[in-house]
Amino acid sequence: MTAADADAQHISGLDPVSDALDTLFPWETRHIEPADGEPVSMTLLARQVGAIRLIETERHYNGWSRTDHQPGAAPQALAVIGFTLAKGLVLEPPGSRRMVMAENEMLVTPYRPGSLIWRGSGSSTLFLSFPAELVVDVLGRHFHLPADGPSFDAQLLSELHPGHGLRHLAQRVIEDIGALPETTPPPVRDLLMRQYQDVMTSLLLLHVPHSLSDQLRQASQGGQPQHVNRALDYIHANLEQPLTLEAIAIGAGCSPRQLQLVFRKHLGTTPMGMAKKLRLEAAEARLRSGHYRNVTEAAVALHFSNLGRFAAEFRALFGYAPHQVLPSAD
Incomplete structure (x- = not known):
């Protein structure tokens, strides 16, 4: 997906584009100019997923920018992960070698003043920024590794690197958030955002090289079912969305076959079998609370295509029919 495919903002003109960038990135110093005689324009999509910031842009201009933090202006991000969706950029981190970020490559950069200078034109990019507090929190809750937080080095990773699972998940999250009905209750929306942020942060820690990668690898080899935890997070975040084994595996950061094996070993079921149980x-819970008005609404919302089968599986799991838990009219 590109920014142009979603409910993005389309901006034309040198001053409007500059103003939009100044509002979005007030901690950057930049210069932009027309490219190939074409007017300056940009398509922009910004999402806040819990504490994670997602920015997807299509640029139609030449330019450069550098991070110059101003007190109170810049978010306290631990690292920024970038993906080129079309064309590319040239990166010139101070004190590091010049890097050419080609199409479909992944950029890892620490977020410090002056840490990144990019030059390019007409590129389409997706950037994710992760706050240090969130990363430390997920390290403790998901991986049981209390730490001050990992450190990241500026580097480019090819499209074959497993870290690109983060790109695919982020784009899926952008689509899912855009598809949420306006009537979605704020508590439900907030819960989804927290679950999405945890899954993305887990993928960051598992597949993007950093100073604690070896410790995480050793923890996984010690038998901790980390893939199970991440898969369950993803399933919980998508109970009312279509679910496939492949999508759950991306959310867990492993292959579908590996996920099947680890679920069999630790839970005695399959990922899709667990998804059905969690949906039931x-x-x-939601019929009992009145979240769903009737049994049909619950079955449809949770992707049970056959109402009779839904009722039978519900009764097999709980010992009573779904209509028996509906709140009384009075």
Whole structure:
């Protein structure tokens, strides 16, 4: 997906584009100019997913920018992960070698003053910024590794690197957030955002090289079912969305076959079998609370295509029919 495919903002003209960039990135110093005689324009899509910031842009101009933090202006990000969706950029980190970021490559950069200078034209990019507090929190909750937080080095990773699973998940999250009905209750939306942010942060820690990568690898080899935890997070975040084994595996940061094996070993079921169980549990809780008005609404919302089968599987799990948990009319 590109920014142009979503409910993005389309901006034309040198001053409007400059103003938009100044508003979005007030901690950057930049210069932009027309490219190839074409007017300056940009398509922009910004999302806040919990504490993670997602910025997707299509640029139609030449330019450069540098991070120059101003007190109170810049978010306290631990690292920024970037993906080129079309064309490319030239990166010139101070004190590091010049890097050419080709199409479909992944950029890892620490977020410090003056840490990145980019030059390019007409590129389409997706950037994710991760706050240090979130990364440390997920390290403790998901991986049981109390730490001050990992450190990242500026580097480019090819499209074959497993870190690109983060790109695919981020784009899926952008689509899912855009598809949420306006009537979605704020608590439900907030819960989804927190679950999405945890899954993306887990993928960052597992697949983007950093100072704690060896410790995480050793923890996984010690038998901790980290893939299971991340898969369950992803399933919980997508109970009312279509689910496939492939999508859950991307969210867990492993292959579908590996996910099947680890689920069998630790939970005695398959990822899709667990998804069905969690959906039935959600149906029971939400019917009881009045979140769903009737059994049909619950079945449709949680992607049970056959109402009779839904009722039978509900009864098999709980010992009573779904209509028996509906709140009384009075």
